Amino acid sequence: MSSSAEHTKLPLPQYLKLLTNGNVPVAKAMAAAGKIYKEHGSPSQLALLTDFKLKTAGIEDAADRKLILAAFRKAGFAPKRKTLKRTRDDQSEESAEKPSSSAGQAGPSSPSHSTATTTQPTSPTKRRRTQTKSGGSGSFDFNEVLDEDILKSKFIVVNRAPVMTAWATVVAERLNFKREEALSIASVYTEMNAVSKGITLGLYDKKKEQGLEASTNGAQPYVELIGRRVPVYRTQDEQWRALSNSNPVSPMTAFGYLSRSFQQSLPHVIGTMRLLAESYDPSELNAKAWILYTSFRPEIDQWGKKSQLFCSKILALRKTERNSSQTLPVNSASQNPTVANVDSESNHPPTSTTFTEEGAHLSLEEYEAALDEDHTFDEVNLDFSEPQSNDASKDS
Incomplete structure (x- = not known):
C-alpha cells in the first residue's frame, strides 16, 4: 500500500464491510462507525486504534471493543512493531543496578539478602497505571x-x-x-x-x-x-x-x-x-x-x-x-x-x-x-441588571 493510500480515508461502505466481515453485527458496526469513522477512517489511523481509544470514543462495552479491534486486525490493520534500541540512559541505569566489579560476580542469594533483592521498585509506567485505576476523579x-x-x-x-x-x-x-x-x-x-x-x-x-x-x-x-x-x-x-x-x-x-x-x-x-x-x-x-x-x-x-x-x-x-x-x-x-x-x-x-x-x-x-443550527437569543439583549425570565427555550 502506498504512503498516500495509507492516509486516505476508506469509503464508509468498505469500512462497514471490514467490521461485518469480522463478525461484528451490522447494527453494532453502524453504531461503532458513527463514533470512530471520523477520527479513525484511514488505514494508518486504524493501525493505531486501541481499546482505550474505542472507550474514549464512547464505545463502553468491553466485549464490543474487543470484537471491533479483532475485526480490524483480521483485515490487516495492526500496529507495526518497532525494534527497541537501547539508549545510553538505559545502559547507565543497568550499570548502576549491577554490582561493582570489586564485589566480584554475583552468586546465589544468601538468606540475609533475600528480602532486599525481592523488593523491586515500581516502574513509572506501572505507577501511572495504578494512579489511573485508583485515582477516582x-x-x-x-x-x-x-x-x-x-x-x-x-x-x-x-x-x-x-x-x-x-x-x-x-x-x-x-x-x-x-x-x-x-x-x-x-x-x-x-x-x-x-x-x-x-x-x-x-x-x-x-x-x-x-x-x-x-x-x-x-x-x-x-x-x-x-x-x-x-x-x-x-x-x-x-x-x-x-x-x-x-x-x-x-x-x-x-x-x-x-x-x-x-x-x-x-x-x-x-x-x-x-x-x-x-x-x-x-x-x-x-x-x-x-x-x-x-x-x-x-x-x-x-x-x-x-x-x-x-x-x-x-x-x-x-x-x-x-x-x-x-x-x-x-x-x-x-x-x-x-x-x-x-x-x-x-x-x-x-x-x-x-x-x-x-x-x-x-x-x-x-x-x-x-x-x-440553533440561534435562540442571538438577537436578544441579555442585560442582567434587569429581571430575567427563566422560561427560555432549551432547544440548544
Whole structure:
C-alpha cells in the first residue's frame, strides 16, 4: 500500500464491510462507525486504534471493543512493531543496578539478602497505571487554569455541542455533584438538547425524545439541571449516573468528547467557566445558567460550522461583588446534591450497560449539527441588571 493510500480515508461502505466481515453485527458496526469513522477512517489511523481509544470514543462495552479491534486486525490493520534500541540512559541505569566489579560476580542469594533483592521498585509506567485505576476523579482531571491574566487572551474555534457539555459539567459540579457524576449528567443533558433541536428542525422523529427526560409525576429519580430533568440512578458505590434510554452513561463519554474537542485548550476553557460558575450562588447559577450559556457560546452562521469561543467573554459575565449581597458559598464535600425522587423504588440498576444497537445515542456529528443550527437569543439583549425570565427555550 502506498504512503498516500495509507492516509486516505476508506469509503464508509468498505469500512462497514471490514467490521461485518469480522463478525461484528451490522447494527453494532453502524453504531461503532458513527463514533470512530471520523477520527479513525484511514488505514494508518486504524493501525493505531486501541481499546482505550474505542472507550474514549464512547464505545463502553468491553466485549464490543474487543470484537471491533479483532475485526480490524483480521483485515490487516495492526500496529507495526518497532525494534527497541537501547539508549545510553538505559545502559547507565543497568550499570548502576549491577554490582561493582570489586564485589566480584554475583552468586546465589544468601538468606540475609533475600528480602532486599525481592523488593523491586515500581516502574513509572506501572505507577501511572495504578494512579489511573485508583485515582477516582483524578482520572478525569481537567488541569484547569484559573489565572485570569492568562485566560483573558485565550480563545478556541469549536462547535457549540462541546461548549454546552463543558458548561453543564461545571454547573453540575457547582451543585455539589462529584466529577464523575457531573460528566455523566452533562453528557445526557447535551443529548437531550440536541434531540429536542433535531426534532424542531425535522431531523428526527418525535419518538426519539420519548423517555429521555424524567417526568415530575413519575417515580424515576432525576436531577434538575439548567431547565432539564435528567434521569439518574445510584450505583452500588453510592454515586449518581445519568441514564440515556435506560442505560447508564459513563463519565468517560463526556470526558473523552471534551478532550478531543478542546485538546490543549481544555484547561483554559474549564478554568474560565469555573470562575464564572463560582461567582454565583449554586441555585442562582442553575436558574441563570442557560442565559449565561447563550451569551458566551460560539456565534454560528452556518450549519455545522465552527466558530470562536472567547474566554474573555465568559469572564465578563461573572457576577460582581457590587451585585452580590452575600458572600459566595464554597462547595463542600459534606453538602449533598439535590436529587428528586431519591427514595423511589424505581431507583434500580439498569438491566444493560452496553451501547444500544439501534443507534439511540447521537453521533458526534449529530450533536454538533443540531446544536449549531440553533440561534435562540442571538438577537436578544441579555442585560442582567434587569429581571430575567427563566422560561427560555432549551432547544440548544
